[in-house]
Amino acid sequence: MKRKADVVIIGGGVNGVATAYALAKAGLDVVVLEKNYLSSGATGKCGAGIRQQWSTAENTELAIRSVQMFEHLSSDLGMDIEFRQGGYLIINHSEKELRQSEENVEMQKRLGLNVRLLDISEILSIVPVLDLKGIKAVGATFCPTDGHANPFLTTFAYANAARKHGATISTHTTVTGIKTKDQHVTSVKTSKGTIHTSWVVDAAGVYSKDIAKMVGIKTPNKPYRKEVLATERLQSMFEAMVISFTDGIYFSQQQEGQIVGGIPIPHEQIGLYKTPTFSFLRHMSQTLTRYVPLLRHVNMLRHWTGFYDVTPDARPILGEDRTVKGFIHCHGFSGHGFMLSPMVSKLLTEYIAYEKTSPILDRLNLDRFEGSNLTQEHSVVG
Numbered sequence: 331m332k333r334k335a336d337v338v339i340i341g342g343g344v345n346g347v348a349t350a351y352a353l354a355k356a357g358l359d360v361v362v363l364e365k366n367y368l369s370s371g372a373t374g375k376c377g378a379g380i381r382q383q384w385s386t387a388e389n390t391e392l393a394i395r396s397v398q399m400f401e402h403l404s405s406d407l408g409m410d411i412e413f414r415q416g417g418y419l420i421i422n423h424s425e426k427e428l429r430q431s432e433e434n435v436e437m438q439k440r441l442g443l444n445v446r447l448l449d450i451s452e453i454l455s456i457v458p459v460l461d462l463k464g465i466k467a468v469g470a471t472f473c474p475t476d477g478h479a480n481p482f483l484t485t486f487a488y489a490n491a492a493r494k495h496g497a498t499i500s501t502h503t504t505v506t507g508i509k510t511k512d513q514h515v516t517s518v519k520t521s522k523g524t525i526h527t528s529w530v531v532d533a534a535g536v537y538s539k540d541i542a543k544m545v546g547i548k549t550p551n552k553p554y555r556k557e558v559l560a561t562e563r564l565q566s567m568f569e570a571m572v573i574s575f576t577d578g579i580y581f582s583q584q585q586e587g588q589i590v591g592g593i594p595i596p597h598e599q600i601g602l603y604k605t606p607t608f609s610f611l612r613h614m615s616q617t618l619t620r621y622v623p624l625l626r627h628v629n630m631l632r633h634w635t636g637f638y639d640v641t642p643d644a645r646p647i648l649g650e651d652r653t654v655k656g657f658i659h660c661h662g663f664s665g666h667g668f669m670l671s672p673m674v675s676k677l678l679t680e681y682i683a684y685e686k687t688s689p690i691l692d693r694l695n696l697d698r699f700e701g702s703n704l705t706q707e708h709s710v711v712g
């Protein structure tokens with residue numbers, strides 16, 4: 331194993347390898363350390379939806395600029411990541427939600443997004459199989475450039491491209507400690523030896539809290555268990571991802587025909603419990619068939635569990651720590667870290683390689699939690 335690197339990245343999920351690619355392309359000597367295999371964390375469990383419709387400007391801007399990068403990522407990385415843009419349909423169920431949607435759409439349009447409010451008669455032209463009465467829909471928003479990509483292929487494509495630019499990716503290598511001198515990172519201790527470095531990127535997902543603790547930093551992140559189900563393959567019915575903030579459900583039909591989706595687990599407790607539950611299956615099936623009664627007789631084939639790494643304002647924690655120099659936060663994605671990864675890796679690379687900061691990195695720094703005025707992201711599901 332290498333004993334020295336410009337940057338050590340902890341975590342072989344999509345954010346770790348995307349950042350490795352961008353840094354290696356900028357000419358830095360990068361090592362990624364992953365305790366299991368690539369995409370073994372949240373990345374390999376995720377819905378991989380890509381949505382630009384958020385309630386906060388930071389998430390919206392990160393997502394818009396990420397989609398611009400996703401649009402040519404397959405050719406940039408030299409591998410098809412199965413990116414497709416079927417749009418996201420967000421159902422509104424009340425006047426209150428409609429008003430929030432109007433506010434969101436106004437802000438999103440100001441940032442340049444092609445998004446619109448739909449009245450009830452327009453919803454079925456996007457997803458004809460919905461039972462609008464059953465779900466008490468009063469309106470919706472739709473953005474046609476939202477979409478989906480394959481999370482495994484995206485991670486592998488970034489990793490392969492990073493290697494081509496000289497990055498080293500060490501899987502089955504666990505980080506056990508980080509040394510600092512005068513509040514500056516100096517080395518990373520692993521199960522396979524020590525690497526000297528002055529930059530560490532904490533992209534360890536739900537374990538990022540433990541990594542931060544190694545240098546005495548406390549983060550407010552909490553692990554939220556999430557379950558997903560996939561049905562058997564069906565004839566193509568719709569292209570958009572359907573979501574509801576009231577019911578917490580999200581689902582889409584994959585290119586191969588399966589319906590894949592999730593919903594919060596009733597009476598869920600915070601913690602790292604991995605066992606899938608029957609209560610999720612029942613709640614998800616009942617809600618899904620209320621949305622699409624046609625699915626009542628469809629077989630469910632798979633069901634799995636993953637974790638969101640959730641922050642108090644549902645926005646990521648990014649950028650250099652104010653107290654430990656060289657320690658870069660890249661976590662707290664709160665259920666939307668796949669879709670933001672292209673832009674997050676770009677901003678972190680500009681900061682590390684070119685000392686270029688950005689207003690988004692400033693506003694999403696860990697130190698925002700010291701104040702009492704958090705800007706809450708409201709547009710969260712599942």
Ligand SMILES: Cc1cc2nc3c(=O)[nH]c(=O)nc-3n(C[C@H](O)[C@H](O)[C@H](O)COP(=O)(O)OP(=O)(O)OC[C@H]3O[C@@H](n4cnc5c(N)ncnc54)[C@H](O)[C@@H]3O)c2cc1C
Pocket residue numbers: 340341342343344345346363364365366367368369370371372373374375376377378379380503504505506533534535536537538556557558592635636637638660661663664665666667668669670
């Ligand atoms: C059910 C579910 C559905 C989701 N749906 C979506 C969606 O539709 N769209 C979206 O954008 N996001 C979604 N997400 C969120 C998304 O999956 C995550 O935000 C994103 O994948 C985070 O990527 P990451 O690289 O930051 O972290 P991860 O993928 O979690 O990777 C972190 C890695 O760090 C490694 N690691 C941890 N500790 C150590 C250590 N000590 N030493 C070495 N390695 C270590 C882990 O093994 C892991 O592989 C979903 C998540 C879940 C669970």
